[in-house]
Amino acid sequence: MRKVVRELLLYSYRILYEITDKEIFVLTVVHQRKSLKDENISRES
Numbered sequence: 001m002r003k004v005v006r007e008l009l010l011y012s013y014r015i016l017y018e019i020t021d022k023e024i025f026v027l028t029v030v031h032q033r034k035s036l037k038d039e040n041i042s043r044e045s
Helices: none
Strands: 004-010 013-019 024-031
Touching: none
Parallel strands: none
Antiparallel strands: 004 013, 013 024
């Protein structure tokens, strides 16, 4: 299964999402002023 993580900037927010072969998962939505750390992104194996 192929997974691609992308980022979308919308107004003052960063939206990280993952695209698989059949689904799209929103991983996190954070304000751009907030520091984004890897542990703040939930991912299921």
